[in-house]
Amino acid sequence: MIYLVLSVVFSTSLFVIFKYFNIYKVNTLQAIVVNYLVAFTLGMFSANAFSELATINLQPWFYGAVSLGLLFVSIFFVMAMTAQYNGVSVASIAGKMSVVVPIVFGIILYNESVTVLKVIGILVALIAVYLSSIKEKKSTTKAGLLFPVLLFLGSGVIDTTLKYVETNFVTIDGVDFFSGSLFGFAAFFGIVILIVKQLISREKIEKKSIIAGVILGIPNYYSIVFLIKALQNKNFESSTLFTVNNVGIVIASTLVGLLLFKENFSLKNKIGVVLAILGIILVTIA
Template identity: 50%
Template structure:
């Protein structure tokens, strides 16, 4: 359970850092790319075995990790834009609503069974994240809705891909190496993206962007690292892990939004928070 709690903590910190980027005028794309190289270095620090670069392409998870690297840079950038343009809670909810994708994946790919209690918990979770993000004065146009939808789709794809690779190809001892390579791939793709844009947007070194990337990179690595370790715990199914993880993050980031960023909550928002708590409790119960 400690791994799951740590994943929730570090994932929540990501949304807070994104919000602070806007406050301190940090350039999101440059900070995100820096964050991936920082996260890679953190992972390599925790990897105890000898690293042979020539052997990494021979690892069974290599292709999947490259795919995740591309998704990471795309989804993180869209997530940051959503957080800044539509609010922390909307970005968090759009990300965590994606729990539907790995939950369904666990059922169809791994024949996981859901008890009636856990099914109710998942339904409450979906209701909770929706209600927690609904704002009385919200008037989203189609363009605005596109950002949360892309975050939803991308985040869900990342979760189910991590679950599949972790289950099929990643050894326990190689979790830090696997995580580090994903972040390295994301950073490299990010640099390539910047180089393509250099004619229109010249690269400028900025201390705030580097510092922002460091502040983001550390919790980013640990959010993935502890999620993978939590998925290896036998106490819960992956459906339970993803539901508890995602709903708890929504709950935590919503409360952070209230107390630190002075975000206003409606009656629906408070109802969503209550349902989130109920959902977590139901999903944590070991009913067979």
């Protein structure tokens, strides 16, 4: 349970950091690339595996790490496009609602239990995520559903792939090496994209973006490590864990927005937080 709590805490801190990115006008792409490099370095140090880098292609999880690294970068850009064309609230809802994807795959692939209480709890949790994220202000943008759908599916595929690779290929003592490696691949793909963008737009590398990337990389790394460690707990089914994790992040993010950034919450948002707590209780009991 402690790993799940830590995963929620570190994941929530990412939203806080991204909020400050906007306040201080940080170049997000540059910071993201640096963040992946920091996370990669942390993973290698934690696993004491710099001497084993040449063996990455021999690891059973190699292709999974490459795929996840590419997905991390790709879905980040989809998230940016969703926020740009559909609005931040839509991007938030699409990303968090993706919890339904690993839940469904957990039931199909791993024959996880399906009880009335669990189904009710999951449905309540999904409604809670939506109500907690939705904003009263109506958007005048008439963007299509392409980017939100891609974000929904992509975020769900990341969680599902992470669970599959962890279950079948990652040993308990190999979490740090695996986590560091997938961040390394994310950094590689991010650098390629950054180089291409530099050649096109000639953007200057900003010192504050490098600092911001270092600050982001530490909690980003541990959010993944603790999620993987939580997934290795056989007392939690993945459908239950992903529901509790995502809804926990919604609750924590809501409280942070209220207390730290003095954000205003509508009646729907408040109802969503209450339902989120109810959903966690139902799923945990089930």
